[in-house]
Amino acid sequence: MTTAVASPPSPPRSTSPFASMTPEQIESFGEEIDAIRHRLLEERGERDVNYIRGVIRAQRGLEAGGRALLWAGVFPPAWLAGTAALSLTKILDNMEIGHNVMHGQFDWTNDPKLSGSRFEWDTACPADQWRHSHNYMHHTHTNIVGKDRDIGYGVLRMSEDQPWTPYYLGNPLWAVLLATFFQYGVALHDLEVERLFGGEADLAEKRVLARGIWEKVRRQTLKDYVLFPALSGPLFVFPLAGNATANLARNLWAFTIIFCGHFPEGTHEFSEEETAEETRGQWYYRQVLGSANLSGGPLFHILSGNLSFQIEHHLFPDLPANRYAEVSVEVQEVCERYGVPYNVGPLHQQFGSVARKICRLALPERPAVLGPAGVVLDGLGGATRKLGSTVKRLARKLPLNA
């Protein structure tokens, strides 16, 4: 497994992040990445379709099994197994299947069931809104502060370039809430609620989006919290609790993986000015600088939806994700040759780094302006660091990070 590159926090920039290479070097870097892309385009075929269909088959089977076990959830082993199966189901559906299929990674198959523009997933966010906020807004404008709303989801302060306000004192608390209710956070993402309050958004347009979200949330709630529990009659509370736990498990897992993709220390943010006239080479370069990978075993990569290869995903968002592992070796080699930082580390390390950033950015860059409150919050930051190292020790014992 690759060793972690623990880059120091990026210093406040006075020059463009593109300044470390000559324009020719950046274009030649881009051409090498393009060559990998073209090879992948040529190679994709039966193997990739068989892979995604295999995952879909496993997910549908696990779901049927999980729901059957939860129906009999009054027996504790059935409840535990059913809840675990349903959690895995939702994680697979959202991350390895939904996220990847909806990127259009399998559009070339012409199979309507694998069509990115028609796929719908088992979560609160309507697929068409996700395609806009994620595939377009986030993937095109990755880590551009002011354009990429994945920087904090409109709720958190994740970059020094976001101006500090006292609201962000709650950064750690908002993060815990966002993680807990992540599917709803994602569902509201395209609505840009914070822009609504700011009066910047078109209300009529947002009303259409809100209706779409309401319809989807209603169907999801009906299924998980009414219909399936009702099948168990008076014992409805067991499937109800199992379904809620599975949704929570998926929420926490998805939040963890997604926040590790762009916010560990060492990832860069960009301004609209410095990316205004970007070439394809610079676009690739920005994707690498703005993303971070997670190291781990094959099962971990599948459960992360291959977002553990966030760098490769951002270079090739519409190519089958099951190929990221094999191309990551080449991408890393190209990056090394050009001196482009390739940020990779195990989950506990990357997440610890994200947690510290969430706490650090709760404060303005000069905590002195806060007086005594700043000192307290600074102490909180230290406590988080300690918590991080405890998590790290525990995680070493887990097989996931083999």
Place this chain on the structure above:
Amino acid sequence: MPPTLSLPPGRRLLDAFAGPHGIDGYLEQLDPLLVTGECRAEVVAAERGTEESVTLTLRPNRAWDGFQAGQFVRVAVEIDGVRHQRCYSPASREGRRPTLEITVKRHPGGLVSNFLADRAEPGMVLGLSQAEGDFRLPRPLPGSTLLIAGGSGITPLIAMLRSLLAEGRERSVALLHYAPDPARAIYREELERLAGGSPSFQLLRSYTRAPGAGELDGHFSPRHLQRVEPPFAEAEAFACGPPALLDAVRGAWAVGREQRLHIESFVPPDLAPAGEPGEGAIRFACSRIEAPNSGASLLEQAEAAGIAASFGCRMGICHTCTRRKLAGTHRNLITGETSSEPDEEIQLCVSAALGDLTLAL
């Protein structure tokens, strides 16, 4: 899939349980033919009638509504992970029956026809569409019918012939059948058998590369029509075959009688000639707009035509502008690859048309 109001309440409840993938998302894991919302068919027999063709007997699933003789279905096969669709005219008698028959003739370089001719075996599952097309027998059936077939254009006409002969022996049917030689004449043996067994069916064959082997010689000419009994002018005529044959047939029908002539042309997409970047026209099928092809990206052309197509990155990354190309050849502006595949999802922002192209937009 969101439940729609047209579905029965029981089905809507089932889909509410099975959402968002729908009940089919689970049924197809048990057996691909169990799906209720999509037509599929299993190959139950594959008979290599000539060296150049294979006749497949298909058993469609319950979603399929049957067809009328002369119509076509889209058959989908998956080759190296990619689904390809081609139109075939069922050759069996019309109606909703347990099986239907299609005959696939090899085209030189044809991806799907050669795949099916080489690989189709009982047990293979194919995609199927509902029957389409206005080329079909009128109701009530005409008193006399003339069928003109060239090459694999025989398949819709065989369906008509079989349906006509099954429904009433007092009706007269004549078939002008053009093929290069007897060995390459699809359905030759069955036609001979039918002609021997039914006095109301007149079979006139011309083998263009084997003069003297059939009742007629050479390519279609108005002289051939003189041989038809009763006179062709009184008959409802149906012609299907290569473009040259159809042009000759059209020329033989005098003005005033052309409404009794029905023509179906099919050119396999592998053989359809692609135009140049600035040639032909773009048809936006859903908006009912046609505009000359400027050669620019299809997204820019849609916008120039006043269509509000959704888009995102405009650089081939986000797939927001992905739409279905119904027909035509396009070139991917990033990879330079071209494709003439019908019914294909393409990214409008990085695709340009080579000649005529139809979009579901």
